[in-house]
Amino acid sequence: MSIPSRPTWRTHYALGVLAAIYVFNYIDRLLMAILIEPVKAEFGISDTGIGLLSGVTFAVFYTLFGFPLGRLSDRIGRKTVIGLSCIAWSVMTMFCGLAASFSMLVVARIGVAIGEAGGTAPSMAMVSDLYPPERRSTALSVLMLGSSLGAIFGLGLGGWIAQHYGWRFAFLIIGAPGIFLGLLLMLTVRAPKPAQLVKAADLIQDHWAVTVRQLFQTPSFLWLVLTGGSAAIAGYAIGTWSPSFLIRSHGLSLQDAGLLAGVAGGVGATLGTLTCGMLCDRMVRRDKGWQIGVPLLGTLISIPFALAYFLMPTGTAFYVGSTPVPTAFLFYSVFSFFGTWWATPCLGAISHLFPATRLAQATAIFVMSMTLLGVGVGPLLIGMLSDGFAHSLGNEGLRYALASCVSLLVLASVFLAMALPRYRHYLTQPTLAATPSAKAVTA
Template sequence: MNAPPRTSVPHAPVVTWRTHYALFMLAIIYIFNYIDRLVVSILIEPIKLEFGVSDTLIGLLSGVAFALFYTVFGLPFSRLADRFGRKPVVALACIAWSVMTMLCGLAGSFAVLLLCRIGVAVGEAGGSAPSVAMVSDLYPPKQRTRALAVLMMGPAVGALVGLGVGGWVAETWGWRWAFIATGAPGVLLGLLLAFTVREPAKPADTSAQNSNDSFWRTISSLLATPSYLLIIVGGSLAAIAGYAIATWNPSFLIRSHGLSLKEAGLLMGLGGGVISVCGTLACGWFTDRMVARSPAWQLGAALFGSLLSIPFCLAFYLWPAGTAFQVGSVAVPTAGLFYIGFAFFGMWWSVPCFGAMSHLFPPSRLAQGTAILFMGITLFGVGLGPLVVGVLSDLFSHVAGTEALRYSLASTVSLLALSCLCLALAIPRYVRQITTTKVN
């Protein structure tokens, strides 16, 4: 089966202030997407205390349940976005997941909380891939990765606000108010997107044939694209490690380094979040600059950053407790210095991989192709990452006691190494397709 044609827009979109405003709105919404997704990680300890559940059940709450429903609804919503427009799907999704986040704060039992988190997952399934596709519609290829880097600040800024502010609200007013406070702004943002942002013009090469293809024919055509499966597998492996780290890092600092809930949230949110934002923007700039020299750098940048993140991650988890330095009134563990390096490079796999989607697929399939990548990342990353670490922590506790979480998190580094292998194998396949398309 032949691979689908590469995205080729005869007339590149004109960038105006409205383009940048649309990107700004999408970036803010994507930030709240991750705030609402990640805030549960800083609330693990008080939720466990109130409902009396194990680490495995917490992994189910923050991982598998969310991932399964996100995956089931992600592709249908993206198919709607490819056919009828990106903006209405993103706006309605934002309102839906924000309402469900607020309802998490009203849950009277662990079962109800789990159902509300499933509602958050269904809403967020309509936000991510259509947002990436909309940014790709808004900007010409030479500026696209940098624009996507602005959008992809969502995980970093989401961690900053979700963990930092969420931890402060939880310690001051309780964990329920953390859900309510982080969910409420999304309702307004969804309305603002709907009524103040223009839908991008329909790309000129969106063919009726591609738009009317059956569901399964579209999927089989997407998966036949060279390098695509390797990008999905590599991104999914990196996401397993990434979501495990994002979910369990606050608890690791509390258990192994003796930080309070608020201190752990501030260190992971303000420290790691700010550095991750810098790293994500640097990745977008670096990728666009290097791709001008060779298309191999579209995925080569992802490989480069991921390789550099591995030693920082290992050092962060294996550095012994008991050494710290003062930042104001907070004693910051020395291990936190290594986390800065990991935070800078840890998300470099994502921006170039999502940028590659716009070069692999035509606009009529871009949201769907991006959705499948998001599905792999979410199903395995969100689904397995927190759960695997939770299960390993429970198993290691018989040997390592309170340090079990430290070694279960350190084991995720092997997944980052496997992700790098997949990216290395994907690069020549990607280059062959891009080069062949340009020649043709």
Template sequence: MQVGQSSLSAGRTRLTLLLLSIIYVFSYIDRNLIAIVLEPIKLEFGVSDTIMGAVSGLAFAVLYSAVSFPLSRMADRGTDRKNIIAVCCGLWSLATMASGVVTQFWQFVVARMTVAIGEAGGTSPSISMVSDLYPPHRRSFAISLYMLGPHIGLLAAMALGGWIAQEHGWRAVFIFFGIPGLLLALLLYVFAKDPGLGVYDTDAERNIRAQPQENFFHAVAGIMKLRGFFLICMGTAIAGMVGYGYAIWAPTFMVRNYDMTLSHAGLTFGIASGVFAAAGSMFSGYYCDKLSQKDCRWQLRMPAIGVLISMPFGLAFLLWPADAFWQLGSLKIPHAIIFAAGFSFFNSWWPTLAFAAVSHLVNSFQRATSIAILSLFLTFFGAGIGPLLTGTLSDLFSAGDAGEGLKYAIAVMIALSLFSVWFYYKAIGPYQQRIASKVSDNDKTAQSYNNKADCTSDNNSSTSTT
């Protein structure tokens, strides 16, 4: 059984990964800028926390989920993934800029949903492409580098976005961060290269890929039936619901609870969360590659462990006394920010490792579609339900104090992480069985094709003799 080799040079491979990673940074920035400017947008348009939670999440999630499937299917059928990503990057960047020039709330909603349409063609083709840039034993670490995007994006959106909003207003934030995406789309189109589908497939996997492909609905049904896939999706969905609810509302919690300005809250939360989440993502990807070579179960053990350890850090961040802080010049730095950093480090394990697990679970021609399905769970429950549920709970708990209500709303969300741990734990056994059966099926398929080739060769010989 042979494994392929990429035709791209090491330099072109690294450049392609770098551009994809930077595009993902701006994808996450454009998607989550609303977190740092949520309060001034709410005040300008006169809407509730519940409405803002719906717009920041559900309006985005619905279109993202609907459009991601046809685009991922195109990627799995051999359409140049680089071109898909470049076009979509340009679209969401223009829509982000449009978010900053709207004059009515319904226009803002339309702009945010257009961002979702563009971003639907980003993550799935990108992870599929990264999986073909590097061999399986280096895949988790390569994906962890790509998955730095949300963490660097969080740092930039919170720190720089907060300052821009403070100095120039919330509209300038969207315009400022939308412009670089147009340049990145052009750079990707000109300088990057799609390595080709299934570069590191074995001979047996190539033979499977050469067979006539199922239609879209049969393909999705087949992926959903894979051992452990649904459990991974559910673990990721709940982890995403908690993570998005926390990330979208935490800066607003700091503004309300610590009486901070937008720029102060954004800078403090962005640095603590962004830096430590990036470190956690790289650590988990590198270390998981090491452990999984000996035992594939670590691919799901590590995200379960990370989510479990992150929970007390998140609760401590919320419940630590508001009057405990360090004085750094004229700035007050809450003691609780240490716990926000700890939460971010451990809670950053699951995105990298869950996406990498799915890339191992499926064949190359199923990869973008399977990532789209996983992204559907993550986006609908995470980006869609997470901020909305957090905002609704905040309104429910805020009878007298909006800051206290939001605190307990986020705490309830963090407690839901236990369900994510349970789903990842339950997926470990089926995942191990699937990986073992995939190796076995590939061996059987290779033998079957070899036998057919032998029979064809014998028949041809007999015909020639006759």
């Protein structure tokens, strides 16, 4: 049965539950960013050690399990994989608050990574199953609000809890709701089945190596994956280290840094995510190439504002209550709006390239590149650069380490420019059949 052109209330309800789960996916993932300073103080580790904990360790295990769990969701359906994964990463987030040593904290974060590997790609594929192509970028932008809302609650609320009750209590409180959301999804949402399509031949599952090769042979997919990896290095590096940058270079408290980076930055990212999704759906009606053109435009605009944020001298623009707002942070607000424009349209582009029986696997590869390079390399790279610059610059070493990572956004723009003509040409071929990813059956 094909998905109706006008989604029902059940469709929107499913999207709402998935979006709530994705919020906690990012809350649990980003919580470590606001807790860097107290965790460092308790366990006596360096910035490089923090980069290994929040970056490489998380990314390696996320990547190892991302493709197999995406492949599993293409076979048995998304709902069960997402629900069980949500429960798993939430439990492991709570275990982080019980860690008696740095080694135990590392093990708990590995558990979070494995759980989250089964949530992201299947959720994005499920949204693509639920909505027709002409409404898909807007629907995906609603799901992708999880990253910005996760920053608001993960950094803002996490910083407040840590300031008043300690970093361990922050893990325990913020990890708990995901258990309820996982159960809610499995018990109340009617999920599409990607395996039942018009052509029986589509049900044949190739060996995973054959599938991966065929995915990368699809025009523009490689460039989209490279875009995700390079942009994510910059994005995760900035997201992870921005609170510490505000503390070290602008003298903010842990609570104030969390509120600014989480709430103010998260609001900009929320508005940016929604704007780019709706703009993309509107512009694509005129020219399919805007599916790539919109993220290219947003990424180019974000670059000068990111540089201004990191290189602007210390100074306070105004106060919000008792919280000082550095002048530099005004540029971060604009950057957070445009800096999110690359993700949602790229995911929408992937949903137009592949059928439902391969969509979660293709999405998993894109997300894996974001995670392995973004989560794995980004925080570690900045930690190493910060430690290196600290010999001559002290606390200001982090400022210039972060400024240097903006060059990765330039590289992402180049990759998007390479993908654009290939994507447009592929989708406008007269012989290209309508993507079967919009066809599914409801359980």
